Amino acid sequence: MRGTTGFVRETQTAVGDGVSFLIGLNMNRWLRVGTVWLALAAALLPRLSLRAEDEAVPTDRLLPPDVSVYVSIPDVDELKGRWFKTAFGSLTQDSVFEPFKGEITKALELVSSEIKKELGVSLNDFLEIPSGEFAFAVLTPQGKKPAVAMFLDFGDNKKTVDALMEKAEKALAENAESDDEEIDGTNVTSWKFKEGGPFNQMAYFIKDSMLVVSSDLDTAKGVLSRWDGKHSDTFADNDNYNLILEKCSTDDDNGLFVWYLNPNSLIQAVVTQAAAQNPQAALAMGFLDPLGITALKAIGGSYDMATENFDSITKSLLVIEQPTKGLMNIFQFPAIEQKPPKWVSASTSAWFSLNWDIAGAYTAIESMVDMFQGPGTVAALIDQFAQQEGGPKVHLKKDVIDVVSGRIQVVLEPGKKKDDEPAQDRIVVALGLKDAKKFQATLTKLTKMQGFPGQTREFQGSTIIEFEVPDISGGLEPKTAGLAIGKDQLMFSNDVTAIESMLRGSTDEDALVDSAAYKTIAEHLPAKSSIVSFSRNDSQIETLWEMAKGGQAVLLLPQIDFSKLPEFDSVKKYLTPNGGYSVPDKKGVLFVSFGTKKK
DSSP, X not given: OOOHHXXXXXXXXXXXXXXXXXXXXXXXXXXXXXXXXXXXXXXXSOOOOOOOTTSSOOGGGTSOSOEEEEEEESOHHHHHHHHTTSHHHHHTTSGGXXXXXXXXXXXXXXXXXXXXXXXXXXXXXHHHOOOSOEEEEEEOOTTSOOEEEEEXXXXXXXHHHHHHHHHHHHHHTTTEEEEEEEETTXXXXXXXXXXXXXXXXXXXXEETTEEEEESOHHHHHHHHHTTTSOOSSOGGGOHXXXXXXXXXXXXXXXXXXXXXXXXXXXXXXXXXXXXXXXXXXXXXXXXXTTTTGGGEEEEEEEEEESOSSEEEEEEEEEEEOSSOOGGGGTSOOOOBOOOOOTTSBTTOSEEEEEEOOHHHHHHHHXXXXXXXXXXXXXXXXXXXXXXXXXXXXXXXXXXXXXXXXXXXXXXXXXXXXXXXXXXXXXXXXXXXXXXXXXXXXXXXXXXXXXXXXXXXXXXXXEEEEEEEEOOTTSOSSXXXXXXXXXXXXXXXXXXXXXXXXXXXXXXXXXBGGGSHHHHHHHTTSOSSBSEEEEEEHHHHHHHHHHHIIIIITTTTOTTSOGGGSOOGGGTGGGOOEEEEEEEEETTEEXXXXXXXXXX
């Protein structure tokens, strides 16, 4: 066993590493943030023990089939160990973080004393609890109220769990009455709250090294009846759930974090509960099928990190019944070959491109409106608007919908600082056109309308429309935005100089498509995709980093001196580009986002 001094030193180091990591992570996707936050909590302390693989049945086999929401970290210890192998994990081990770690340690000492006072256990002991699997589920049994269940494998930390449960039971006793029942040698405690409500009961038990807590006694009993993993009726046998696991598998099988959502059963459960108070709420269910919402059968995915090929990777699958109808037809994105055009510079911090079936979306909207308002309603309204006296005489269907291609690109470029003024990023949005001349004629009609706010000027044989917009970076001077047609695209930017670069046909720098950073992403992209994205962690995080270091984070965490953060250049080397794509699948749509490994 380690001595007390050594243990505290290791704990302080791990805590500082974890919090530093959290600060650098704030620009990542919501799923990645949530997953790694759990990893962070688990990684704050050294690993005390590892559970054998066959020691516990996976929680998806302990649950009945009627699960609408499921989230699981199959092995917290594995997630904890893997995190230190990522780029962010390595970054937080750098000696340049030592001064800032001291600040974190001092702040956590204050938090630890409060936790000890409230919970009766130390912060260290509390954060050591997760060991094996951690899972959460929402169940929506037919004809019954929804229930929730939580699973926590605490490994060798039963003493801490017992202390917390004793504290919890004392608090519960003030507002609820308890009852104990022994089932197959396991004591199940249930509490009935004195105040009524839809969730007026709680039940829990400890078996092996697993704590199970549920909002319903029958759910707890159902879990116990499946404890040996041999039950023939479990959530693990759900076809859509298994399809998600198959499509979203990573280099390391199912990933460190998996999740599942059945939107239809969840909506039905909510409506059923509402209908008990207001019967008219049940009428909402009748609109779901005509709108096509019931075609969305499930959503789910996985998250993994430090795999063979990626620093991190997130996969998500939308399981959609084919053929689609209603609202589902609005969001159709056919796969095509996509890559950054030459006018996107190598200094770009983010580039996003999608191919949208706009014509199909228009038809879907027209069909739904006509279904409720009568055939021909939309067409008549559009014709009426196009012929309106004093209007621009623009026909939405013929002059806009039929002319755009559906290719949409967004580019984010870091702004250039002037003296000590904050820099405003340049944002460019480009919409592909089938007939640029026809759309130019439409645009000209709009500019000639009385009160049009923009000014026009000629540049490189094209017409640029300029607007004054406020500087959102905090400067006092307004900025000049621009709009123009060129390269078969309608281009808008908050900085007119970006439009000028596009119309010249090139940038002042090398193109993104030829850069080493983009090529590290491109090697993982499919030949054709519906959506493609590229982003640089360094350029996205740098602004937030400098804001925190400059004192703007003091309002959130006044007890921490963020000026002791290291210079950004010293950590920039750890940050690698991120990429992502979406492709149609026979069963729906697959989304993938990933962080590349440092070579």
